[in-house]
Amino acid sequence: MKNEALAMVFSEVEKPFLPLSVNLPALATGEAIVEITYSTICTSDLHTFYGRREANFPSVLGHEMIGRMIDLPENGLTDYYGQTLKIGDLVTWSVYAHDHTGSMAQKGIPQKSVPLFKYGHEKMETNDVLSGGFATHCHLRKGTDIFKIPAGISSKAAAPLNCTHATIAGAIRLAGNLLEKNVLVLGAGMLGLSACAMSRYAGAKMVLVMDLDLQRVEIARQYGADEGLPAELALEETLKVIQPHGGIDVVIETSGSASAMEKSLDLLNIGGITVWVGAVYSDRNVNLNAEKVVRKILTIKGLHNYIPEDLSYAIKFLETTHSLYSFERLVGTEFKLTELDEAFNVANAFGKYRVGITPN
Incomplete structure (x- = not known):
């Protein structure tokens, strides 16, 4: 397994993304490493980058993403349904990690848990970089609800699952x-x-x-x-x-x-x-x-964000209807990860539904 990852860092509003190479982190219980296979630029990413809403920086933006499992903890990991996850599984995951036993989770609004870890929104720390979709890898934290992506759904259609559709x-x-x-x-x-x-x-x-x-x-x-x-x-x-x-x-x-x-x-x-x-x-x-x-x-x-059950419903919806509604056609164009500046310019200037990023 390659031990190095590349992340494109959002350092300031409307400033070029900064490429940063980092080592993949060691895993704790409940964590995993995913090699990102596809990500898309969400409208909220544009709002953040162009200063239309408050955001943490430096950070790694991007929360609409999918990827393959490449590293799991020694004691293993299960998905949302309790099924064992394996190296190579193609997955999506909730846009946040939370304490499933916490008070907000018990109230049925886990997306407002404290603390809450939000992918693509967290301020980057020295040894904690891989938290967003505009990177080659993502470090999944404990408390993240993980879902296997059913066969037959294209990467372009699947990437927005954990934001738009959920x-x-x-x-x-x-x-x-x-x-x-x-x-x-x-x-x-x-x-x-x-x-x-x-x-x-x-x-x-x-x-x-x-x-x-x-x-x-x-x-x-x-x-x-x-x-x-x-x-x-x-x-x-x-x-x-x-x-x-x-x-x-x-x-x-x-x-x-x-x-x-x-x-x-x-x-x-x-x-x-x-x-x-x-x-x-x-x-x-x-x-x-x-x-x-x-x-x-x-x-x-x-409604702000969603609960894990919503992502489950969204996956079933896309699995059932992907041949009826061509969501992959809404990805107007795609760019390499290292072309992220151009990708954001195109997404903002031309009003694309989605612009795709191919990190690997």
């Missing part, structure tokens, strides 16, 4: 039973396309999508959306479109736009539920009419 699986969980319900997805980026497809997978009667970019709206039709709406359409005109279909029972909001969140409340049927997942960076406050929420018996839920 987050949407969490939104579906919070929304409840979607059978015979009308779902409106706000935002047709990567999260939005996943939400369209997963809502259809969960049994939604009708899936509508709304975005400022009409080209993305049209693309969403290939991922489960029945009908698309321009985001700038006035409220009255939007209602005219959706009311003949029976209105909207569930909104999944992925854009992070305050105005979109406000609009969603006016579009919901009585008893409707809206789940907000896109607001992960600073924006203005949302203006809320409390009387409307009360009289219409509306429910607003927020």
Whole structure:
């Protein structure tokens, strides 16, 4: 086994990544080393790199990644289902490591555990470098939920599992039973396309999508959306479109736009539920009419990250639907790890759903 790894270090906002060679660490109980086979640039990576949200640096960014097991502890390691992991297994893992016996885990929100180790977000320490996806290897910490990737799923489709698809699986969980319900997805980026497809997978009667970019709206039709709406359409005109279909029972909001969140409340049927997942960076406050929420018996839920069960659901979703929805096509282009600066420029400038990185 090669004992050296290369990491691309994020040292400062909009500054070139710095290549750093390090030795692979010795393993403690519950840890593992993965050779990263593929990673993708998430929109939140762009927010961090371009200073749109606070972040730790120096650090190794990247949290959408998959890889093969190359080193396991002497006493072995099991995956989320209790199956023994072996050298060579192709895996994905939760975006964070946490104490499974801790108080937040017991409350059902382990993603808010203290302490929490988040891949692609941690400040780099002298002897603790391999914590993100933009490197040749990743050091999996104790408390990480690990999942084997089923055969037949391409690397391009699998890399976003532990972020995009798992987050949407969490939104579906919070929304409840979607059978015979009308779902409106706000935002047709990567999260939005996943939400369209997963809502259809969960049994939604009708899936509508709304975005400022009409080209993305049209693309969403290939991922489960029945009908698309321009985001700038006035409220009255939007209602005219959706009311003949029976209105909207569930909104999944992925854009992070305050105005979109406000609009969603006016579009919901009585008893409707809206789940907000896109607001992960600073924006203005949302203006809320409390009387409307009360009289219409509306429910607003927020989700940040997800629980391990959501990643399990996302994997089953992709295993079942990968031949129906071509998520690998959403990786617009790919670069070598050493070309990471160019990859970020392309991802930011051209609005690609995803840009792929081939570390090894």
